[in-house]
Amino acid sequence: MEQILKELPKKAQEKHNENRKFFAKLKKRPPKNLDYVMQELHYEEFQRTDCLECANCCKTTGPLFTKADVERISKHFRLKPQKFIEQYLRIDDENDYVLQEVPCTFLGADNYCSIYDVRPKACREFPHTDRKKFQQISNLTLKNVAICPAAFNIVEKMKKAIGN
Ligand code: SF4
């Protein structure tokens, strides 16, 4: 996995233009069965991907924290939401709450998340490859393929499956 993660940014960069063109076409004319195709590709890829060997999302990019995330996680720590925010979060350029630092404070040395049961919605859903209307998050996906080896593989298979 270490080697895969080391090579991933370069591989993603090499595919960037091809992916950009693919998603531009996909946005214009998404196939009717796109949600179904994505569910299948996502499921297959995560059958063989062990996120505990990777944790690159937690190490290199943090989630957004919604209001509901802040309330749930601060309750877990028995902190007032404002205290939790002061201790762990900052506001980014887009006015969202994000982690003060990466790797994520809640990531253990064994790659386990110490707040797994109450983790942010964005963490539960990353890399969003099984979401409906996947064509709507193409800009995010273009970035995620450089972070997440599973997302990279899913997009490569998606191009073959759809081939627009
Ligand atoms: S979601 Fe992607 S980046 Fe995150 S741990 Fe799993 S394979 Fe790695």
Ligand code: SF4
């Ligand atoms: S909260 Fe947990 S799942 Fe989310 S980035 Fe931190 S360690 Fe990873």
